[in-house]
Amino acid sequence: MLKHSGETAYREQAQMHARMFEGADKSNMASPPEVMAATIAGALRAQRPRTRYATGGGAKMILALRRFTSDRGFDWLMRTMEKRMAGSGA
Secondary structure (H helix, E strand, C coil), X not given: CHHHHCCCCCHHHHHHHHHHHHCHHHCCCCCCHHHHHHHHXXXXXXXXXXXXXXXXXXXXXXXXXXXXXXXXXXXXXXXXXXXXXXXXXX
């Protein structure tokens, strides 16, 4: 991400994402790889796969927030969460 966006107009956002990803394994919302693998395997075996699978910590909550907020409200929430997870505090 930093290789492709680190020196563009998206530099600040790419750096914030990189910081967020660095701490992702320590997050209480992180899920073991086995959880994700089981969901993927189930989707591959499904006769009629769903469009989306809420998998991992916080996924159902995020999808519910998306359903009950406006586009701008959801974007604001995601940016706020991203900043907190990246440790920028802003």
